[in-house]
Amino acid sequence: MQLHRALCLFRFSPAVADDLNRLDDALTEHRLRPCGPQEMATRGFVPPIGRGPDAALTHSVNACTWFTVGGEDKVLPPAVVNDELQRKVQKIAEEEGRKVGGRERKRIKEDLLNELLPRAFVRSSRLNAYVDKRNGWLVVDSTSRKAAENALSQVREALGSFPAVPLAPEESPRILMTDWLANGNLPEGLALGDECELRDPATATGAIAIARRQDLDSDEVKEHLRTGKQVWRLGLTFGDRMSFVLGEDLVVRKLKFLDVVLDELGDSHQDAAAEADAGFALLTLEVERLLAKLAEWFGLPRPADA
Known part of the structure; x- marks a missing residue:
């Protein structure tokens, strides 16, 4: 796995x-x-x-x-279909001396799809x-x-x-993560990574600043925050065991387990099935800890039984 x-x-x-x-x-x-x-x-x-x-x-x-x-x-590139359609329409125009109307063109295209689909590559x-x-x-x-x-x-x-x-967070992820970045008020065990995406929520054009492989405590990042931009995505590390980018939609992106976790996984498994089993066990244990904290930080209560 x-x-x-x-x-x-x-x-x-x-x-x-x-x-x-x-x-x-x-x-x-x-x-x-x-x-x-x-x-x-x-x-x-x-x-x-x-x-x-x-x-x-x-x-x-x-x-x-x-x-x-x-x-x-089925992989059927539109350019292939359109080229073949144009060829058939052109042939009708030359042989019958008439233009092909929209309804007939649509029928020809449907016939083309039925003809080409069985031969299309499958992804x-x-x-x-x-x-x-x-x-x-x-x-x-x-x-x-x-x-x-x-x-x-x-x-x-x-x-x-x-x-x-x-998820329906009780605490606004955007506001909370902006506070983490602006004031350093990160929860225990959480540290800033080296990337973020900041946006100005007040403008229709959505001015965006993206930082990668950068010190997020720098004056440049702070200046964007002072002008009103808020955090849309924030690079973080959790417990020195994993790094990730957390979005204001609370989707965890670029999840990566750090060396201390990978060392625990090891490479002594006898076959691929055993390796997949060990990887899944490790993944669920580590993610369980993270999700418990996300629920605590952002207010993500488990739904109650009806």
Whole structure:
């Protein structure tokens, strides 16, 4: 397993966690199938560890269950379709001496797609995620909220219902992180990294200042804050064990485990499956600590049972 590089987060209640005990059985009916000749894309679940029809669709360590949403997408470049369409329209004009109207052009394009789709290349994708049933988190390895929502939809389809909700912080991440950067009021165990993105929320054009590989305590950064810019993204390190960039949307980007953690993982595993298992166990333990602090700092209570 490649350790998560991003954390897009959702929360769910204890009752929802109990329902997740049937996740493995539920996913079986929703395995990824190949794209049909006339399909543009398919989505479904693939084994997080191993390959083949008999490989398990979930992998659990303690209260955390890892699953992977797979996808197949036909690659049909618009330029190819448009060039072929133009060729057919030109042929009609030359042979029949007439212009092709909009409705006929649309029909020709649809026929072209039906003709080209079976021969199109197929691009495969995998999106890792896991549920922490003890603490009520769904963690998706993506910086894209849309991609994470699509993964959540796949689980909902498999289970029939999965009322996990986006984060609704009680404390404004933008204001709190701006205070961290401007005044150095960081929580214990948290330190500034070397990058940030600052924006002026008062202007429609959204003046942006981006700093990378820079001392965030510098006069240049402070001057941007004095002119009214606020933090949109902030590089941080947590407990000397991981570094990441936290966005005002509370998506964790560029997650990287530091040497002390990687040393604990080691490289003595006998096979890829054992390495993936150890990596997942380490990931969930470290992320559990971080998420508990995010919930504390920003006010992210776990939803209560209805």
